[in-house]
Amino acid sequence: MSFFHSIKFRFTIWYLLILAILLISLSFGVYFYMSNTLYENLDDSLQLRASQLKDIKGIFFSMSQGEFQEELGEVVLVYLQTENVVAKVPGPQASTIEGNLDPIVNEAFNGENAFTTVETESGRELRMLAVPLSPEGPGFSPHLPTQRMKFNSAVLVIGRSTADIAEALQRLRQILIFAIPLTLLIAGAGGIFLARRALKPVDDIAKTALEIENSGNLSRRINVDTRDELGRLSSALNQMIERLEKAFKRQQEFTGDASHELRTPLAVIEAESTLALEKERSADEYRRSLQTVVQETEHMSGIIDQLLTLARADSGNEQIAFEEIELVELLEEVGSNASVLCREKGLKFELGQMEELVVRGERSKLKELFLNLANNAIRYTHRGGSISISLRQENRMAVVYVSDTGIGIGQDDLPLIFERFYRVDKARSRAEGGSGLGLAICKHIAQAHGGRIEVQSRIEEGSTFSVWLPAA
Numbered sequence: 001m002s003f004f005h006s007i008k009f010r011f012t013i014w015y016l017l018i019l020a021i022l023l024i025s026l027s028f029g030v031y032f033y034m035s036n037t038l039y040e041n042l043d044d045s046l047q048l049r050a051s052q053l054k055d056i057k058g059i060f061f062s063m064s065q066g067e068f069q070e071e072l073g074e075v076v077l078v079y080l081q082t083e084n085v086v087a088k089v090p091g092p093q094a095s096t097i098e099g100n101l102d103p104i105v106n107e108a109f110n111g112e113n114a115f116t117t118v119e120t121e122s123g124r125e126l127r128m129l130a131v132p133l134s135p136e137g138p139g140f141s142p143h144l145p146t147q148r149m150k151f152n153s154a155v156l157v158i159g160r161s162t163a164d165i166a167e168a169l170q171r172l173r174q175i176l177i178f179a180i181p182l183t184l185l186i187a188g189a190g191g192i193f194l195a196r197r198a199l200k201p202v203d204d205i206a207k208t209a210l211e212i213e214n215s216g217n218l219s220r221r222i223n224v225d226t227r228d229e230l231g232r233l234s235s236a237l238n239q240m241i242e243r244l245e246k247a248f249k250r251q252q253e254f255t256g257d258a259s260h261e262l263r264t265p266l267a268v269i270e271a272e273s274t275l276a277l278e279k280e281r282s283a284d285e286y287r288r289s290l291q292t293v294v295q296e297t298e299h300m301s302g303i304i305d306q307l308l309t310l311a312r313a314d315s316g317n318e319q320i321a322f323e324e325i326e327l328v329e330l331l332e333e334v335g336s337n338a339s340v341l342c343r344e345k346g347l348k349f350e351l352g353q354m355e356e357l358v359v360r361g362e363r364s365k366l367k368e369l370f371l372n373l374a375n376n377a378i379r380y381t382h383r384g385g386s387i388s389i390s391l392r393q394e395n396r397m398a399v400v401y402v403s404d405t406g407i408g409i410g411q412d413d414l415p416l417i418f419e420r421f422y423r424v425d426k427a428r429s430r431a432e433g434g435s436g437l438g439l440a441i442c443k444h445i446a447q448a449h450g451g452r453i454e455v456q457s458r459i460e461e462g463s464t465f466s467v468w469l470p471a472a
Helices: 007-054 059-064 102-109 163-215 229-278 283-315 327-345 363-379 426-431 438-448
Strands: 074-081 086-090 114-119 125-133 153-161 323-326 348-354 358-361 386-394 397-404 452-458 462-470
Touching: 007 125, 007 153, 007 163, 074 102, 074 125, 102 114, 102 125, 102 153, 163 229, 229 283, 323 327, 323 363, 327 348, 327 363, 327 386, 327 397, 358 363, 358 462, 363 386, 363 397, 363 438, 363 462, 438 452, 438 462
Parallel strands: 348 386
Antiparallel strands: 074 086, 074 153, 114 125, 125 153, 323 358, 386 397, 397 462, 452 462
16 A cells, blocks of 8 residues: 555644644744844833933033934934924934934824834834933933024934844744744654554554455454554454354354255155165055155255244344233143153153243244243153243243253253254254254244243253243
8 A cells, every 4th residue: 555545644744734833823923922022122122221311411412512422223313392493403323314203203292102113224224212301301401502592392212223133033034944844854754653653553453354364264363462442453353353253163063064964864865765766666665765755854844944044033134023922821832732742752741830921022933932942851851751841930030941851961061052053962863853953043032032041951860941031
């Protein structure tokens, strides 16, 4: 996969885009804050200098006589006003000012401080401050040596160059213009490194998954080294692969067992048919052969029906027509059928304790469930044994117990008996006519009705199957 189409690239681009927006916003903020701070400091220094100059005695005379010495980069002017005349007393640098100072001078004559920015002949910017001079202050003088008229108000104008500020802001702009791309370049390289490092487990997961797919080895697992989101993803994928492995194994076992179960009756039918066709036989011999074929065909038909039932259960398309069912009535019907089979085999059958309980379910399926359990009990109980069915309520559940005194089930086999085609004794089970699907169907029916099925058993002591169904 191309790097430019990877998550790492998109992650880095989004990271750099957000970082660029933040850096540019921060740079603008820093620049404007620095600019405002520097100009405010310049204005404060002008006001401080103006306060100092206002306190200099005879400043008018010094300036008019050319004796006043301005500081480096400083411009000082004084405007004097009578009723109709305004006279200007310029300092040494005043002649270089090209801007119009009349607006701030007029404001100062009206008693307010005023600022403006002007240029000099050389193109320098000056920040100018005009402040009124109080007639009572030491710097005010109503007369000048060159003027015979008397002045009643004065304005002091002082200016300083903004070159240092402009130079500082220019350096700041250069630093920001250089620093932002450099920062983005370093951040981009770091982002790619971190993205690759952070997403490397994803590449490992994808690589392992592809190797599992290509090799078909579902026993492999993804290494889980962290407890973060990727670790949980790996664990989830491992669980999914484990389920797929189990499902695949079950499918293989199911296919093999189904083929084996169907192969036996087919072999019997083929053998009987071949023997019947080899030579002329009597009508009784032909009848016995056809009876064998019919029996094996019925056995195959039963297996196929059971397979279809489980296939519908697996697909989730099975529809159950729920209705209220009197369990006592249903179990008595099952007991009637089971008692006939018990008599044929020489077993004792009894209906035990019966509580009047109602459940919601499909009558035919529940009858199939209990008949399967009863037939199982009869099949694996020796002559002279006993079978019993009872019903009682426990914790708002209707519990049906099917007990026998048969051969029992080993503890190692108990967790497996509800799996499809599983038999404790395969040879004897097949000889008894079992397909290995009955208990799997029983478990499915119980679960489809919101219940469960459990078993307790001991070798040569018998078994008790309990079916738990929600009571209506």
